[in-house]
Amino acid sequence: MTRIVRLSDVAKAAGVSQGTASNVFNRPDIVRKEVRERVEAAARELGYAGPDPKGRLLRAGKVNAIGVATAEPLSYFFEDPFARVLMAGIASACDMQGAGISLVSAANDEKLAWNIQSAIVDGFVLFCVEGGNRLVELTRERKLPFVALGLEHEDASVSMVGIDDRAGAAAIADHLADLGHRRLAILSLQLIDGRTGLVTDAEIASAIYHNSRYRIEGYRAGLAERGIAAAGVPVYETENDRTSVEAALASLFASGEPPTALLCMSDRIALFALEWLAARGIAVPGTVSVAGFDGVPEGLSSNPPLTTVAQPIAEIGRMAVQSIFEDAGEPRHLRLDVALTIRGSTAPPPAA
Amino acid sequence: MTRIVRLSDVAKAAGVSQGTASNVFNRPDIVRKEVRERVEAAARELGYAGPDPKGRLLRAGKVNAIGVATAEPLSYFFEDPFARVLMAGIASACDMQGAGISLVSAANDEKLAWNIQSAIVDGFVLFCVEGGNRLVELTRERKLPFVALGLEHEDASVSMVGIDDRAGAAAIADHLADLGHRRLAILSLQLIDGRTGLVTDAEIASAIYHNSRYRIEGYRAGLAERGIAAAGVPVYETENDRTSVEAALASLFASGEPPTALLCMSDRIALFALEWLAARGIAVPGTVSVAGFDGVPEGLSSNPPLTTVAQPIAEIGRMAVQSIFEDAGEPRHLRLDVALTIRGSTAPPPAA
DNA sequence: TCGTTGTCTTGAACCGGTTCAAATCTAGGA
DNA sequence: TCCTAGATTTGAACCGGTTCAAGACAACGA
Numbered sequence: 001m002t003r004i005v006r007l008s009d010v011a012k013a014a015g016v017s018q019g020t021a022s023n024v025f026n027r028p029d030i031v032r033k034e035v036r037e038r039v040e041a042a043a044r045e046l047g048y049a050g051p052d053p054k055g056r057l058l059r060a061g062k063v064n065a066i067g068v069a070t071a072e073p074l075s076y077f078f079e080d081p082f083a084r085v086l087m088a089g090i091a092s093a094c095d096m097q098g099a100g101i102s103l104v105s106a107a108n109d110e111k112l113a114w115n116i117q118s119a120i121v122d123g124f125v126l127f128c129v130e131g132g133n134r135l136v137e138l139t140r141e142r143k144l145p146f147v148a149l150g151l152e153h154e155d156a157s158v159s160m161v162g163i164d165d166r167a168g169a170a171a172i173a174d175h176l177a178d179l180g181h182r183r184l185a186i187l188s189l190q191l192i193d194g195r196t197g198l199v200t201d202a203e204i205a206s207a208i209y210h211n212s213r214y215r216i217e218g219y220r221a222g223l224a225e226r227g228i229a230a231a232g233v234p235v236y237e238t239e240n241d242r243t244s245v246e247a248a249l250a251s252l253f254a255s256g257e258p259p260t261a262l263l264c265m266s267d268r269i270a271l272f273a274l275e276w277l278a279a280r281g282i283a284v285p286g287t288v289s290v291a292g293f294d295g296v297p298e299g300l301s302s303n304p305p306l307t308t309v310a311q312p313i314a315e316i317g318r319m320a321v322q323s324i325f326e327d328a329g330e331p332r333h334l335r336l337d338v339a340l341t342i343r344g345s346t347a348p349p350p351a352a
Numbered sequence: 353m354t355r356i357v358r359l360s361d362v363a364k365a366a367g368v369s370q371g372t373a374s375n376v377f378n379r380p381d382i383v384r385k386e387v388r389e390r391v392e393a394a395a396r397e398l399g400y401a402g403p404d405p406k407g408r409l410l411r412a413g414k415v416n417a418i419g420v421a422t423a424e425p426l427s428y429f430f431e432d433p434f435a436r437v438l439m440a441g442i443a444s445a446c447d448m449q450g451a452g453i454s455l456v457s458a459a460n461d462e463k464l465a466w467n468i469q470s471a472i473v474d475g476f477v478l479f480c481v482e483g484g485n486r487l488v489e490l491t492r493e494r495k496l497p498f499v500a501l502g503l504e505h506e507d508a509s510v511s512m513v514g515i516d517d518r519a520g521a522a523a524i525a526d527h528l529a530d531l532g533h534r535r536l537a538i539l540s541l542q543l544i545d546g547r548t549g550l551v552t553d554a555e556i557a558s559a560i561y562h563n564s565r566y567r568i569e570g571y572r573a574g575l576a577e578r579g580i581a582a583a584g585v586p587v588y589e590t591e592n593d594r595t596s597v598e599a600a601l602a603s604l605f606a607s608g609e610p611p612t613a614l615l616c617m618s619d620r621i622a623l624f625a626l627e628w629l630a631a632r633g634i635a636v637p638g639t640v641s642v643a644g645f646d647g648v649p650e651g652l653s654s655n656p657p658l659t660t661v662a663q664p665i666a667e668i669g670r671m672a673v674q675s676i677f678e679d680a681g682e683p684r685h686l687r688l689d690v691a692l693t694i695r696g697s698t699a700p701p702p703a704a
Numbered sequence: 705t706c707g708t709t710g711t712c713t714t715g716a717a718c719c720g721g722t723t724c725a726a727a728t729c730t731a732g733g734a
Numbered sequence: 735t736c737c738t739a740g741a742t743t744t745g746a747a748c749c750g751g752t753t754c755a756a757g758a759c760a761a762c763g764a
Contacts, residue, residue: 017744034751049495053470055721074443091426109578118405143401369714407751410719
């Protein structure tokens, strides 16, 4: 295989200095026409592919691309409904900036560390769905601007964009309580990695995923206002996947007095619940009300359409990108508003 | 602002050569423990962020990432159903390779050219939805391996992965004809950029999007087998968006004898059609049958579920990536099989 | 004591460009 | 003919690392 053609080869072939050859490609207007044509001819002759961006990069400094990182597999970006909307927001913001997007992820920790270290980007947006803290830790090493999403990190030194989990959860709990529900259950997102099932208050208090904890606290606060005690509302931890959600539901509905309302901490959980209930002929919202959290588009076309707490998902993505590009050194904490979105999956409990 | 810390700064501070400092980060095992610790201390002291990948890149050659390019805005990757499934396939293949993904796109041509020229990647997967030829042309300049998707290019010199458009179209046309339909209409994807509405045979023959043309030919061949003449089957060109699809439908159903079956060249078109028909109370499949093309997941949960020609979308993505990584120099043309997928949106026409 | 064998380190070349001050060239004006 | 301004071109210094042949050093056996 013939060695690859470099700019210096072209310059030599055309009998000009490398500097001039470089100008032919980058500022053709300052090169005399005759010389320019000679260089172009030489380039064509040699089959030169144009200046290699790898070389330019080093000199230029800026890459003009941001990395979006997560500890999930790469396909997460395209398969998870929430991620998709978020990415669309990020993408549109990057489009406006004329910036590119690099997807960074890896199954195992070692790979992930390497991928983050070697990503050619100007900054990172972190999807902290799982192993969020680790992700933050790895990224911090790079000393590039970054913002964490979906993570209520106690650490004030990291920028993040998020929502008021507590208020959102309280709002939807209020809604359900106002409808008259008294027997409820919470289907939670991960509080601690790799655990599922019924959890105790102590476990909730020790959650490493603070936003999950905040949502639980929000639910409870909302219910407490209406005089419903936390003790009567079981919390099931799930992994946001079908298996663990169905296990929780099975356990919940095996008991003599199943709940009349389900507080699901994500729309994904709620949609799985909807399917599970439908498969068993349990009417929603006639027999059981189901409330989600997130506001993904799938909730619009589910049957029935999902009542939920809508996050401004795309907006979060946009803010994240913006916040990277205008990185002021100071970490910023943005908290966006959520919107209680009442659709068809909630109604008063069946008359006793 | 203090200048950024380089490896050479660390080396100097630690009193070792730059080569040794480099080894501390890349092959720590070959450096004497004492020296290693000295270098690490210096790095920490100076706030060194670790070897800058931009530097390494130049030496290493390989980037270990592929670029996925399209002439659509970046958000296309996350919003278009077909693109999403395709990307999921690409992502899973990249995961296995441990490779990253760079999203390349741009609204205007100039930007696009620049973004393709400066993408730091080992190869490209091209989504040729619109302006496909231009995209191929720009990418070819880079002299990196690439494969074109969704483009029946006459040019044998470019690798591509695709399906047998003609056979797929013929199969679904057969299906409809077998059900007894005699009045049909075709809702086509773009044949020529920026045009919509009823098209003539001459226009079809001059289509720049060959796969659209092949599908039309396939439809017609399938119908011809059952004695249905092409002349009686109008072809409406759309831009694969709601507006142009609805315009076509409006025109089609304004006539005295509307079609009893719609051959839609994408599931997206078919889903828009389903909505339009539902909004007007036209029963599907009772009054009108609707057939799609692609096999996106949305077709499963539509009402009614969509009969379609299912492409092995994720598989196409996987093959594309594979074909880039084992680029053999020779352009390859892969043609995958499609599967006629009969669901609820097609049925015999209403009795006359 | 001397040669040998390993283990670390060093120094310099390279990766593929961009940039800019200084050198050179050209044409116009005095 | 000489000088000057403007237009081009050159040469060398970067950008931030990695790599590897060759050198330095220590330990070991003869």
